[in-house]
Amino acid sequence: MAGVTLDTVRKIYAGNVEAVKGVSLGIEDGSFCVLVGPSGCGKSTLLRMIAGLETISGGEIRIGDRVVNQVEPADRDIAMVFQNYALYPHMSVYDNMAYGLRNRKTPKDEIDKRVKEAARILAIEPFLDRKPRALSGGQRQRVAMGRAIVRKPQVFLFDEPLSNLDAKLRVQMRVEIKRLQKALGVTSIYVTHDQVEAMTLSDKLVVMSGGQIEQVGSPSEVYRRPETRFVATFIGSPPMNILPGKVEGPGRVSVGGQMIAVTDMREGLAPGSAIEVGLRPEDVQAGSAPGASSLDMDVDFVEELGATQLFHGKVAGTDFVVQASTGQIAADTRKLTLSIDPGNVHLFDPQTTKRLGRV
Amino acid sequence: MVENRPFAQFMAYLTLVLGVVVVAFPVYLAIMASTFDAATIINGNMPLIPGDQAVENYTRTLFYGGKQAREPVAMMMVNSMIMAMGIAIGKIIISILSAYAVVYFKFPFRKTAFWVIFITLMLPVEVRIYPTYKIVADLGLLDTYTGLVMPLIASATGTLLFRQFFMTVPDELLEASKIDGAGAFRFFKDTLLPLSMTTIAALFVIQFIYGWNQYLWPLLITTKSSMQTIVIGIKKMITTTDALTEWQIAMTTAVLAMVPPVLVVIFMQRLFVKGLVETEK
Amino acid sequence: MEKRAHISGWTLPLLLILPQMAITVIFFYWPASQAIWQSFLREDAFGLASEFVGFENYAALFEQPEYYRAMVTTAIFSSLVAFFSLSCALLLATQADKSIRGGHAFKTLLIWPYAVAPAIAGVLWIFMFHPTLGTLARPIRAAGIDWNPMLNGTHAMILLVLSATWKHISYNFLFFLAGLQAIPRSVIEAGAIDGAGPMRRFWTIVFPLLSPTTFFLLVVTVVYVFFETFGIIDAVTGGGPAGQTTTLVYKVYADGRLGGDLGGSAAQSVILMVIVIALTAIQFRYVERKVQY
Numbered sequence: 028m029a030g031v032t033l034d035t036v037r038k039i040y041a042g043n044v045e046a047v048k049g050v051s052l053g054i055e056d057g058s059f060c061v062l063v064g065p066s067g068c069g070k071s072t073l074l075r076m077i078a079g080l081e082t083i084s085g086g087e088i089r090i091g092d093r094v095v096n097q098v099e100p101a102d103r104d105i106a107m108v109f110q111n112y113a114l115y116p117h118m119s120v121y122d123n124m125a126y127g128l129r130n131r132k133t134p135k136d137e138i139d140k141r142v143k144e145a146a147r148i149l150a151i152e153p154f155l156d157r158k159p160r161a162l163s164g165g166q167r168q169r170v171a172m173g174r175a176i177v178r179k180p181q182v183f184l185f186d187e188p189l190s191n192l193d194a195k196l197r198v199q200m201r202v203e204i205k206r207l208q209k210a211l212g213v214t215s216i217y218v219t220h221d222q223v224e225a226m227t228l229s230d231k232l233v234v235m236s237g238g239q240i241e242q243v244g245s246p247s248e249v250y251r252r253p254e255t256r257f258v259a260t261f262i263g264s265p266p267m268n269i270l271p272g273k274v275e276g277p278g279r280v281s282v283g284g285q286m287i288a289v290t291d292m293r294e295g296l297a298p299g300s301a302i303e304v305g306l307r308p309e310d311v312q313a314g315s316a317p318g319a320s321s322l323d324m325d326v327d328f329v330e331e332l333g334a335t336q337l338f339h340g341k342v343a344g345t346d347f348v349v350q351a352s353t354g355q356i357a358a359d360t361r362k363l364t365l366s367i368d369p370g371n372v373h374l375f376d377p378q379t380t381k382r383l384g385r386v
Numbered sequence: 387m388v389e390n391r392p393f394a395q396f397m398a399y400l401t402l403v404l405g406v407v408v409v410a411f412p413v414y415l416a417i418m419a420s421t422f423d424a425a426t427i428i429n430g431n432m433p434l435i436p437g438d439q440a441v442e443n444y445t446r447t448l449f450y451g452g453k454q455a456r457e458p459v460a461m462m463m464v465n466s467m468i469m470a471m472g473i474a475i476g477k478i479i480i481s482i483l484s485a486y487a488v489v490y491f492k493f494p495f496r497k498t499a500f501w502v503i504f505i506t507l508m509l510p511v512e513v514r515i516y517p518t519y520k521i522v523a524d525l526g527l528l529d530t531y532t533g534l535v536m537p538l539i540a541s542a543t544g545t546l547l548f549r550q551f552f553m554t555v556p557d558e559l560l561e562a563s564k565i566d567g568a569g570a571f572r573f574f575k576d577t578l579l580p581l582s583m584t585t586i587a588a589l590f591v592i593q594f595i596y597g598w599n600q601y602l603w604p605l606l607i608t609t610k611s612s613m614q615t616i617v618i619g620i621k622k623m624i625t626t627t628d629a630l631t632e633w634q635i636a637m638t639t640a641v642l643a644m645v646p647p648v649l650v651v652i653f654m655q656r657l658f659v660k661g662l663v664e665t666e667k
Numbered sequence: 668m669e670k671r672a673h674i675s676g677w678t679l680p681l682l683l684i685l686p687q688m689a690i691t692v693i694f695f696y697w698p699a700s701q702a703i704w705q706s707f708l709r710e711d712a713f714g715l716a717s718e719f720v721g722f723e724n725y726a727a728l729f730e731q732p733e734y735y736r737a738m739v740t741t742a743i744f745s746s747l748v749a750f751f752s753l754s755c756a757l758l759l760a761t762q763a764d765k766s767i768r769g770g771h772a773f774k775t776l777l778i779w780p781y782a783v784a785p786a787i788a789g790v791l792w793i794f795m796f797h798p799t800l801g802t803l804a805r806p807i808r809a810a811g812i813d814w815n816p817m818l819n820g821t822h823a824m825i826l827l828v829l830s831a832t833w834k835h836i837s838y839n840f841l842f843f844l845a846g847l848q849a850i851p852r853s854v855i856e857a858g859a860i861d862g863a864g865p866m867r868r869f870w871t872i873v874f875p876l877l878s879p880t881t882f883f884l885l886v887v888t889v890v891y892v893f894f895e896t897f898g899i900i901d902a903v904t905g906g907g908p909a910g911q912t913t914t915l916v917y918k919v920y921a922d923g924r925l926g927g928d929l930g931g932s933a934a935q936s937v938i939l940m941v942i943v944i945a946l947t948a949i950q951f952r953y954v955e956r957k958v959q960y
Contacts, residue, residue: 078561
């Protein structure tokens with residue numbers, strides 16, 4: 028088994044479109060790394076470059092200690108699960124899984140052993156003789172995983188493998204993928220645009236945008252301390268509220284004239300300069316405690332989510348959403364006072380959109 | 387239709403039945419004619435129910451032939467079969483290979499190659515008959531099966547059809563094959579060819595009919611009567627002086643000439659329709 | 668359209684494409700260019716020497732009354748076959764499209780004439796309308812008409828149109844039926860709710876939606892009449908009586924083979940090529956537009 032190292036990797040398509048702009052990343056052996064970002068951010072291109080399906084325009088990719096830039100996909104010792112599964116439609120489930128091993132001249136009984144083993148792990152033993160079209164979406168997904176597992180590769184690559192499944196199955200498969208990866212301990216790189224998938228699966232979360240990495244970290248780091256406004260609004264649902272504010276002094280900003288205390292704030296910001304104040308909908312509380320910072324909100328309407336309610340409205344003229352447990356706030360409330368914990372306030376530079384936290 | 391009108395339904399049946407009768411009548415007459423002797427047909431009062439000469443007519447036609455030509459029609463059918471199979475199979479082989487090259491590889495002059503093939507769509511054999519005849523003659527291919535088949539197997543139809551099909555094959559299958567360690571040959575043999583079977587069959591049906599029914603080309607390049615195809619043979623039977631035309635033999639031959647392609651259409655209707663509709667896109 | 672994934676290397680693809688290229692060049696491009704070259708040459712009576720004569724062959728062609736007559740014949744033949752085969756096919760297709768029992772059987776019973784060779788189709792129809800022994804010629808003659816396609820040019824043309832139409836209805840029928848089945852049922856139902864009766868629905872909804880198919884079939888039918896009916900003409904009339912059913916394609920054949928005028932025949936071939944290319948170009952414009960929709 029091996030880790031994967033990317034060193035200023037670039038992809039430039041014909042016509043000078045730069046899809047990946049110099050990405051460097053180290054993925055530790057045995058870890059589960061998720062690349063997440065909106066469509067067109069370069070995450071899939073990056074994955075396909077690791078697989079060897081796209082040429083590398085610049086930089087270096089290493090699997091273990093081996094530079095693989097010029098190595099054919101078949102010789103990179105990787106396995107890939109595709110979004111549309113890419114099962115061979117005319118082959119049985121068994122043959123789909125065995126094909127790669129046969130091409131590598133693996134002995135017959137070894138192939139048989141590995142396919143049966145993978146089928147047992149994935150609970151697809153009853154379907155080994157069927158053709159892919161006779162399987163449900165979830166079963167096809169398992170076969171695609173089985174095809175990857177039997178190869179016992181150094182690295183698993185997943186290209187949005189769950190996006191063709193319905194919502195319920197997606198959650199179930201997500202759990203299974205995580206469990207399987209932990210059991211097998213194979214380095215995995217997983218591409219998705221779904222931030223919930225990204226949060227739940229990853230040991231190492233890589234948020235990408237515009238061909239570049241925005242932030243790398245554990246899921247909780249990325250959630251707790253987003254490095255850019257993009258990451259702040261991309262990770263978390265509903266997304267973080269961003270309000271225009273003003274620097275008042277060390278540890279203090281104001282929004283619409285109301286003062287807010289902040290724990291994580293860069294030192295030496297000039298008082299009076301503009302700043303963006305980020306607050307997660309789930310981090311603000313209704314009601315005001317004496318001495319705590321507070322904001323006034325005009326509520327327009329309420330969305331019922333069952334366990335929680337979303338209050339939509341405006342704070343200082345800007346759209347704002349508050350998430351609260353059902354019953355905590357009366358549904359017909361029109362005016363809300365929100366208390367703000369200084370530790371939950373995120374500050375961003377309006378120009379560079381970078382976090383203005385403690386250095 | 388939306389409304390349920392018994393009268394409209396009745397009219398629909400009537401029109402369709404009438405259509406089928408008109409379409410089938412000429413063939414029905416030919417089949418009837420193949421069951422009478424020459425005299426019954428010549429006197430102009432051929433009955434519309436079968437006569438008793440069928441066995442005589444078919445055995446004579448197949449194994450002996452007409453009085454003038456004396457070429458057994460069975461032999462002509464063998465020639466037609468060889469030509470039709472040669473055209474169908476030859477076209478499938480060369481066009482699936484060229485489509486594979488054009489779709490799955492990037493090589494110098496790929497676009498040029500595609501256009502060179504594509505433009506042949508516009509040049510039916512009828513507009514270039516004499517120069518083609520001369521080339522085939524210069525190559526010493528007159529009165530050979532190669533000469534009958536070769537000029538007709540190159541056309542853009544097959545290449546375009548396969549190209550169109552290959553474009554619908556997901557890219558991921560090639561990528562998965564690459565990761566599974568399959569090269570160009572294995573991907574073609576293990577994945578693309580099995581997936582193309584329906585397209586191949588559809589093209590085969592269309593090209594078999596096309597080949598069997600060829601007229602102008604065999605008319606030009608076959609001089610020996612032993613190389614005649616059945617469609618040419620029948621024409622020679624009826625162009626001699628009226629009085630000498632053996633209509634019962636001519637019509638028996640006509641029936642025999644229709645049997646193979648019509649059976650193909652009827653029994654492989656689904657493939658036939660697919661081939662016809664898709665080659666015209 | 669382009670594939671995202673490719674296989675690397677270029678010797679293999681060149682080998683794969685070689686057979687088709689070789690045959691295409693030997694049997695298409697070489698003869699086509701020969702035809703163009705020959706159309707500028709005149710051979711002496713024995714075919715031993717030839718001289719470059721520029722556009723003389725073309726000029727000579729346009730001085731021949733026979734050439735104009737062949738054009739007119741071709742025009743009449745194509746328009747009649749196009750009209751009859753399209754309208755009959757459309758009528759049958761609309762009836763077969765109604766959800767009636769046995770609809771599929773009717774489809775099978777109507778499409779097989781496609782498989783009949785043009786020359787055979789011609790033979791079937793001569794037999795039916797043969798002046799002395801034709802089963803259907805008798806009632807015509809009994810009605811006092813001196814029916815004889817062997818001697819009467821109009822009668823010969825009627826027979827050609829009938830056989831060519833008979834053979835081509837199946838093709839047009841198939842495409843019309845496919846076109847009709849592609850029209851969403853909901854559109855027809857919306858028309859019915861809007862109060863349009865069956866006839867009105869056909870002319871205001873179905874027919875306009877079918878117009879791309881109709882146009883496509885029109886072009887295909889014209890190409891069919893130009894080239895594929897050669898077998899019918901050769902079997903039924905041989906271009907006669909007295910050249911009255913000689914079409915442009917038949918004339919290329921007859922002038923080259925019977926007359927030995929290779930230069931003139933080549934010039935005619937070139938003109939035909941131009942016509943085919945024009946027809947194909949028209950068809951492409953249509954295809955392009957279809958793609959845009």
